[in-house]
Amino acid sequence: MCFLCLAAACSRHEGQNGFDACPVDSLRGEKVALADSVWMRYPYRVRVSGPVAVVFDLNTDSCFCHLFTYPGFRFIASFAPKGEGPEEVVSASMARFIDKEHFGVLDMSGRKLLVYDGLRPHSVPRLCRTVSFEEPVSLPLEFLPLPDSTMLIPDYLGEARFCIVGSDGRLLKKTGVITLADTVALRKNAPGIGETTIPDNMVCC
Structure with a gap:
């Protein structure tokens, strides 16, 4: 009797919180081998736009972003160099596509956003403007x-x-x-x- 009461209470509690109505889905992935080797210390995020993908290295020694073809992941170029110069990034905290043609790298320490264009399979990204906050x-x-x-x-x-x-x-x-x-x-x-x-x-x- 005690067991039946306990089971009924548990099922009623789950129904009240709506857990039984939560959608359940499974994630699937596959390993993609890089066609070219690129040194990255902490690849943090991958951004995809059309035929290219950008891997954002959160803790780099040289460049924060690496451009690849997509979905083949052939290396094209590295950009957003680390440094304290006017066209360099002191400490990047976020990087994402602004639109299909432009990519932004947020420099937290420098309080600026570096905007790049030329993110295409056969070109090298170019810094087109810098936004200071x-x-x-x-x-x-x-x-x-x-x-x-x-x-x-x-x-x-x-x-x-x-x-x-x-x-x-x-x-x-x-x-x-x-x-x-x-x-x-x-x-x-x-x-x-x-x-x-x-x-x-x-x-x-």
């Missing part, structure tokens, strides 16, 4: 390009969750205000309260 854009760790040529950047140290930044790096507005009655506590604990991340599949309208 204004001081009110605090701690740029991630970015998401929006359809109107602006960018969405999480605000980890402010009183809102996101910054909307223009293509020139100028802060346009902050959105997602964190509402707390105790403003002193808000300013003191903003890094913890405002922490959020941008998912790769996020769609903004």
